[in-house]
Amino acid sequence: KNQVEQSPQSLIILEGKNCTLQCNYTVSPFSNLRWYKQDTGRGPVSLTIMTFSENTKSNGRYTATLDADTKQSSLHITASQLSDSASYICVVTFSGGYNKLIFGAGTRLAVHP
Amino acid sequence: EAGVTQFPSHSVIEKGQTVTLRCDPISGHDNLYWYRRVMGKEIKFLLHFVKESKQDESGMPNNRFLAERTGGTYSTLKVQPAELEDSGVYFCASSQASYNEQFFGPGTRLTVL
Numbered sequence: 085k086n087q088v089e090q091s092p093q094s095l096i097i098l099e100g101k102n103c104t105l106q107c108n109y110t111v112s113p114f115s116n117l118r119w120y121k122q123d124t125g126r127g128p129v130s131l132t133i134m135t136f137s138e139n140t141k142s143n144g145r146y147t148a149t150l151d152a153d154t155k156q157s158s159l160h161i162t163a164s165q166l167s168d169s170a171s172y173i174c175v176v177t178f179s180g181g182y183n184k185l186i187f188g189a190g191t192r193l194a195v196h197p
Numbered sequence: 198e199a200g201v202t203q204f205p206s207h208s209v210i211e212k213g214q215t216v217t218l219r220c221d222p223i224s225g226h227d228n229l230y231w232y233r234r235v236m237g238k239e240i241k242f243l244l245h246f247v248k249e250s251k252q253d254e255s256g257m258p259n260n261r262f263l264a265e266r267t268g269g270t271y272s273t274l275k276v277q278p279a280e281l282e283d284s285g286v287y288f289c290a291s292s293q294a295s296y297n298e299q300f301f302g303p304g305t306r307l308t309v310l
Binding site for chain 1: 242
């Protein structure tokens, strides 16, 4: 079954600290993996995208890694800011038919001053 | 350039009533997608339009849901009659080609009482 599992479900950190979010997937075949940020009341916004041949991608203070062999990805946030408070969603594109996005349930991050 | 817009932002209806959600994709985007997130769960695919044609509707839960995209521009998703389990946030997304990044709207929060 094509699934995306994320951990932790929620996380609280202090402003300025780093954190790492985890994503494990069983989607096969897959063409790419994205990390999205979703602010409350808004739609998801793409942060990074990696194909199966890439193992790291950065976007400012966000760095995503991908291990296609172990089917694991992580999102590392450096020097967190209050505006980083949001849900972070791991999304894998299933390429077994029509390209279809398979979503994880997300990690809800709260950054406190 | 305007992003994906959805209307209404919130809708509260009683069980058995009908509700119609609207999505306006980014201009020029042939691909339009509907997704849904029910409470505490991950976002799930409902269906995919290419212009006015349904490319993939494998995620539609049952025949109480009807999606249309007449003229290949905006799309509507009608739920008739609504049931309690239909409550959730309905997202629309659009992309130029099916392999391009999907841009999400802010969602419509539907509550069925």
